[in-house]
Amino acid sequence: MLPPIPLNPVMITLNQDVYTYAISMKIPFSRKVLDFDFEKLCSVSLSHLNVYACMVCGKYFQGRGTNTHAYTHSLDTDHRVFLNLHTLKFYCLPDNYEVDDPSLEDIKYVLKPTYTKELIASLDRQHRMARAYDDLTYFPGVVGLNNIKANDYCNVVLHALSHVTPLRDYFLREENYESIKRPPGDKLTLLPKRFGELIRKLWNPKAFRTHVSPHEMLQATVLCSDKKFQFIKQGDAAEFMSFLLNTLHIALNGTQKSSSIFRGRMRQYSRRVIPAEATEEQRQQLLQLPEYNESSKELPFLYLALDLPPAPLYRDEQMQNIIPQVPLSVLLQKFNGTTEKEYKTYNENIMKRFELLRLPEYLIITYKRFHKNQWFVEKNPTIVNFPISNVDLFDCLTEDSKREHKYTTYDLVANVVHDGKPDAGNYRIQLVHVGSRKWFELEDLHVKEILPQMIVLAESYIQV
Numbered sequence: 001m002l003p004p005i006p007l008n009p010v011m012i013t014l015n016q017d018v019y020t021y022a023i024s025m026k027i028p029f030s031r032k033v034l035d036f037d038f039e040k041l042c043s044v045s046l047s048h049l050n051v052y053a054c055m056v057c058g059k060y061f062q063g064r065g066t067n068t069h070a071y072t073h074s075l076d077t078d079h080r081v082f083l084n085l086h087t088l089k090f091y092c093l094p095d096n097y098e099v100d101d102p103s104l105e106d107i108k109y110v111l112k113p114t115y116t117k118e119l120i121a122s123l124d125r126q127h128r129m130a131r132a133y134d135d136l137t138y139f140p141g142v143v144g145l146n147n148i149k150a151n152d153y154c155n156v157v158l159h160a161l162s163h164v165t166p167l168r169d170y171f172l173r174e175e176n177y178e179s180i181k182r183p184p185g186d187k188l189t190l191l192p193k194r195f196g197e198l199i200r201k202l203w204n205p206k207a208f209r210t211h212v213s214p215h216e217m218l219q220a221t222v223l224c225s226d227k228k229f230q231f232i233k234q235g236d237a238a239e240f241m242s243f244l245l246n247t248l249h250i251a252l253n254g255t256q257k258s259s260s261i262f263r264g265r266m267r268q269y270s271r272r273v274i275p276a277e278a279t280e281e282q283r284q285q286l287l288q289l290p291e292y293n294e295s296s297k298e299l300p301f302l303y304l305a306l307d308l309p310p311a312p313l314y315r316d317e318q319m320q321n322i323i324p325q326v327p328l329s330v331l332l333q334k335f336n337g338t339t340e341k342e343y344k345t346y347n348e349n350i351m352k353r354f355e356l357l358r359l360p361e362y363l364i365i366t367y368k369r370f371h372k373n374q375w376f377v378e379k380n381p382t383i384v385n386f387p388i389s390n391v392d393l394f395d396c397l398t399e400d401s402k403r404e405h406k407y408t409t410y411d412l413v414a415n416v417v418h419d420g421k422p423d424a425g426n427y428r429i430q431l432v433h434v435g436s437r438k439w440f441e442l443e444d445l446h447v448k449e450i451l452p453q454m455i456v457l458a459e460s461y462i463q464v
Contacts, residue, residue, distance in 0.1 A: 029055030029056050029081045030055070030056060030058075031106075031107065031133055031208055032133070032134075032208075033056070033057055033058035034053070034055070034058050034107065034110070034208060035058055035209075035213070036053070036085070036110060036111045037146075037201070037212055037213035037214075037215055037216070038213065038215050038216070039215060039216055039219060040060060040085045040086075041060060042060055042061055042062035042069055043059045043060050043061060043069075044061065044062070044069045045062050045069060047062050049062065050062055050063055050064070050084075050086075051084075051085050051086070052064060052070045052082040052083060052084055052085065052091070053082065053083045053085055054070070054073060054079050054081075054082055055079075055081040055082065055083060055090075055107075056077070056079035056080070056081065057077070057079060059073070060085070061073050061082070064082070064084075064091055064093060064096060065096070066094075070082055070093060071093055071094055074093035074094050075094055080092050080093060081099060083107065083108075083111070085111065088108045088111065088112060090104055106206060109204075109206050110204065110206065110207065110208055112200075113200040113201065113203075113204045113206070114200075115172040115173060115200065115203075117173075120169050120172050120173070123140065123141070123168075123203065123435070124165065124434040124435055125435055126139075126140065126205075126435040127435040127436045130205045130206070130207070132207050132208055132209055132210050133207075133208040133209070134208065134209060134210070136209075136210045137210075138207070138210040138447075139433050139435070139436065139438075139440075140202075140203045140204060140205045140207075141162060141163065141168075141202055141203045141433065142431070142433050142440050142442070142447060143202060143207070143210050143211055143212055143447065144210065144211035144212070144442060144444060144445035144446060144447050145158065145159065145211065145212055145213070145214050145442070145444065145445070146211060146212070146213040146214065146215075146444065146445060147444040147445070148213075148215065148218065148231050148232075149231055149232045150230075150231065150232060150233055150234045150235075151214070151218055151231035152234075152426050152427045152428075152443070152444060153234060153235045153236065153237040153240055153427050154214065154217075154218060154221065154229065154231065154235070154237075154240055155214065155427070155429075155442075155444065156237055156416045156427045156428065156429040156442075156462075157237055157240050157241045157244060157416070157462070158195075158198060158202075158214060158217065159202075159414065159429050159431060159442060160241075160413070160414035160416060160429060160431065160462065160464050161241075161244070161245075161464075162198075162199050162202050162203070163413050163414055163431050163432075163464070164261060164362050164413065164464060166261050166361065166362075167261055168199055168203070171192070171195060171196040171199040171200070172196075172199060172200055172203065174196055174200075177192055177196065177252055178193075180192075180251075180252055180253055181253075182251065182253075186251075187223055187224055188224055188247060188250060188251040189251060190220045190223065190224065191220050191221070191224045191244075191247055191248060191251050192248055192251050192252055193220075194216050194217045194219075194220040195217060195220075195244075195248065197216065197217070198212070198214055198216075198217045210447075211445050218231040221240075221244075224247055225243055225247075228243070229243060234423075234424075234425075236370070237416055237418070237427055237461060237462060238303075238366045238461065238462055241303075241364070241462065242302065242303070245262060245302055246302070260360065260361075261360065261361050261362050262302050262303070262360050262361075262362055262363075262364055263300050263301070263302060263360055264300070264301050264356065264357075264358050264359050264360040264363070265298055265299070265300055265301070265356070265357040265358040266298070266299055266301055266335065266354050266355065266356050266357060267296055267297070267298050267299075267337075267354070267355050267356075267357055267398070268296065268297055268298075268299055268352060268353075268354055269294050269295070269296045269352065269353045269354070269355075270294070270295060270296075270350050270351065270352045271291070271292060271293060271294040271295070271350070271351050272291045272292045272348060272349070272350055272351075273342060273348075273349040273350065273351055274286050274287075274292060298357065302364065303363075303364035303365065303366050303462075304335065304363065304364070304365050304366070305366050305367075305368055306328075306331040306332070306334060306365060306366070306367050306368065307331065307334060307341070307368050308326065308331070308367055308368060308369065308380045308382045308384070309324060309326055309382060310380070311324060311380055311381055311382060312324060323381050323382070323383060324381075324382045324383070325382065325383045325384075325385055326382055326383075326384060326385065327384075327385045327386075328384055328385065328386035328387075328391065331367075331384065332393065332395075332396060334354060335354045335355060335356050335393075335396040336355065336395055336396055337353060337354070337355030337396075337398065338353065339353060340352065340353045341353070355396065355397070355398050356393065356396045356397050356398070356401065357397070357398060357401050358401060358404075358405075359393060359397070359405060359408060362410075362413070362464060363393070363410050363464075364462065364463070364464050365462070365463045365464075366461065366462050366463075367384060367460060367461055367462075368380070369382075369418065369459065369461055370422055376422075376423075377422040377423060378422065379418075379421065379422040379425075381459060382459075383456070383457070383458075383459065384456075384460055385456055386412075386456060386460070386463070387412075388411070388412040388452055388455060388456075389411045389412065390409045390410075390411070391409060391410045391411075391412070392408055392409045393408050393409075393410070394408040412432070412455070412463060412464075413431065413432060413464045414429055414430070414431040414432075414462075414463070414464045415429065415430040415431070415455055415458070415460050415462075415463050416428075416429050416460070416461050416462035416463070417429070417430065417458040417459055417460055417461060418459055418461045419458075419459065426443070427443075427461075428441060428442065428443035429441070429442050429443075430442075430450060430454075430455050430458070439451070439452050439455065
């Protein structure tokens with residue numbers, strides 16, 4: 001028996017005993033209510049199997065057959081059009097026939113954006129703004145991220161990494177990583193999948209809205225970090241960035257290749273400090289031990305952690321707190337191979353100095369603003385003066401490395417800022433849109449254009 005024919009059909013085609021109908025736009029549905037950023041769970045059974053989205057109210061329901069939640073919803077509310085969130089096929093319920101209409105392709109694209117190699121290559125050349133369905137304009141890649149409760153520390157890191165061109169280009173094409181094999185039941189496979197989905201939504205040139213919710217990415221983060229990083233409790237952006245990069249590296253079966261985007265190499269020199277109260281005889285005896293003589297070892301690094309000078313203890317003549325300033329070039333002297341610093345542990349003091357052997361393609365810098373004492377966490381308010389282009393690390397390289405590196409300068413891509421107190425502050429990010437050469441500041445859903453001169457006035461925490 002043939003399925004019932006809908007009212008006002010445009011075309012009926014037969015394909016392998018499946019009747020597909022292309023219907024007119026008289027069947028009602030609303031793009032304004034569609035939001036595919038949340039977890040694909042049935043709103044009734046909470047099942048993630050065979051889930052459909054109602055095109056009229058935007059809710060998710062399971063199944064399509066008789067007595068399923070989607071079928072019941074179509075009868076109760078007279079909502080007819082549903083989208084299978086896995087197969088990207090439209091169906092009309094309760095009649096249960098497939099809808100084939102070219103005007104629905106934009107909805108499929110919003111659910112699962114796809115990028116050709118030509119489109120990816122042109123992203124950094126686009127200088128025109130796109131227009132969303134709500135008639136607001138935006139630059140792809142420069143859209144707000146929803147702050148569900150306290151996930152702004154995650155949002156800024158996700159924004160920063162989404163503007164690292166090689167990393168972005170890799171995750172914009174799902175075929176680059178969907179075939180990577182992991183052990184059965186390995187939960188880490190979820191993180192690159194969700195991260196890739198988020199990157200594709202952030203750079204979607206045909207979005208319905210000018211903001212994205214990172215809900216599914218945050219759910220994967222909570223699971224893969226064993227609840228260390230949550231979106232209901234404020235966290236440290238630098239720690240989250242380190243976790244995310246290392247976990248993605250493991251989940252993608254990463255190697256130690258020198259072509260890594262962020263990984264560089266350094267040489268660390270260290271020696272144990274002789275106690276000040278030691279006599280000359282004791283000093284001579286200690287110098288015979290290997291730990292009191294300088295040793296070196298090569299180490300990989302994902303980012304360079306720079307130490308800020310301590311904040312002044314006293315106020316100025318107007319009883320105002322003095323906010324110190326320091327040039328970035330002074331902080332980078334930590335890695336010039338000659339500057340030594342003492343590092344204290346609970347039972348020993350060690351002098352260390354560092355020099356760089358290989359610079360990565362993209363350099364991440366973090367500033368040590370937070371220090372935990374016996375009672376609470378303190379924040380260093382020092383302002384770092386840095387250029388937004390041509391940051392040169394030539395003097396931090398060894399003599400042999402200087403000859404091997406053709407380029408040693410970096411331009412700023414993203415600047416993560418922390419405002420407020422250590423335990424009650426918030427994060428925002430300043431980043432450049434390469435195509436238009438404009439700088440933008442993003443704080444959750446708020447996006448605004450800023451002058452480049454304003455960037456150096458903030459308390460920078462992470463820079464890419």
